[in-house]
Amino acid sequence: METITLYPIGYVVSPVSEVKDMPPGGVAAQIEVLPQYQPGLLRLEENSHIWVQTWFHQAQRDKLTAHPRGNLHMPEYGVFAIRSPARPNPIALSLARLIRVENNKLYLERLDAVNGTPVLDIKPYFENDIVFSPRTPYFPGKTRTSQQDRLLRQALAHHQEKCLSLFLAVRMALIADEIFGHLNNPELMINVTGSACLADTIQGLTRARLANPPRFSYEFSSSLQQTIWTLDGRGTLTLTWLGNNDIMECADEELFSMDFKLD
Numbered sequence: 001m002e003t004i005t006l007y008p009i010g011y012v013v014s015p016v017s018e019v020k021d022m023p024p025g026g027v028a029a030q031i032e033v034l035p036q037y038q039p040g041l042l043r044l045e046e047n048s049h050i051w052v053q054t055w056f057h058q059a060q061r062d063k064l065t066a067h068p069r070g071n072l073h074m075p076e077y078g079v080f081a082i083r084s085p086a087r088p089n090p091i092a093l094s095l096a097r098l099i100r101v102e103n104n105k106l107y108l109e110r111l112d113a114v115n116g117t118p119v120l121d122i123k124p125y126f127e128n129d130i131v132f133s134p135r136t137p138y139f140p141g142k143t144r145t146s147q148q149d150r151l152l153r154q155a156l157a158h159h160q161e162k163c164l165s166l167f168l169a170v171r172m173a174l175i176a177d178e179i180f181g182h183l184n185n186p187e188l189m190i191n192v193t194g195s196a197c198l199a200d201t202i203q204g205l206t207r208a209r210l211a212n213p214p215r216f217s218y219e220f221s222s223s224l225q226q227t228i229w230t231l232d233g234r235g236t237l238t239l240t241w242l243g244n245n246d247i248m249e250c251a252d253e254e255l256f257s258m259d260f261k262l263d
């Protein structure tokens with residue numbers, strides 16, 4: 001078989017050194033590019049986000065199927081259909097926000113590779129890379145907290161500010177996700193009444209568009225914060241904020257009046 005030789009262009013510097021200690025989504029980290037490759041970083045700082053390819057040197061290379069997110073309740077998938085670290089060529093692909101470049105050091109907001117991971121390549125992330133509502137299988141997090149963390153990261157990536165409505169949208173989406181499953185289901189209709197921030201974050205979390213296909217409708221209100229979720233054949237969920245500002249701390253019932261009507 002043909003052999004391809006790759007040389008690391010740098011290494012990850014991270015406070016986390018064990019794979020088992022890495023939180024989902026990663027932690028703040030740096031990439032130290034080897035001095036001979038530093039000219040390749042020229043003007044990289046003009047980009048806010050970069051693709052980072054690393055080599056998962058501790059990964060298993062003889063597995064071709066695995067459970068998504070290590071969740072044993074999910075059926076097995078082929079390794080090319082999921083992002084399991086176990087694969088014949090354990091190349092990891094991460095999208096990271098680039099905070100700053102200092103000489104040969106890249107400071108990243110978050111990276112899920114452990115300390116010492118070899119870096120194979122760095123590429124800028126372009127606006128054209130966005131597919132707003134791709135079709136993907138539904139892989140929920142192992143726990144409610146991990147699912148909420150994922151929604152929070154997705155909400156922030158879209159809305160870009162930690163405002164009250166963003167947290168409200170995350171809590172609403174978490175409840176809807178538990179009832180309806182995949183929030184980007186093309187059959188799931190969403191109606192938002194409330195702030196523009198609520199509408200924008202819900203749109204980012206659900207990938208629901210105003211048209212083609214029309215899944216989203218919005219009406220501005222300064223007094224009401226409400227989402228209505230409808231899935232044909234399943235039912236309609238109405239969530240109305242009760243006004244409690246302690247959004248990430250309270251129980252669902254303290255936060256919303258919830259009404260679910262089965263079809």
Ligand SMILES: [Zn+2]
Binds near residue numbers: 159162163164165
């Ligand atoms: Zn906002």
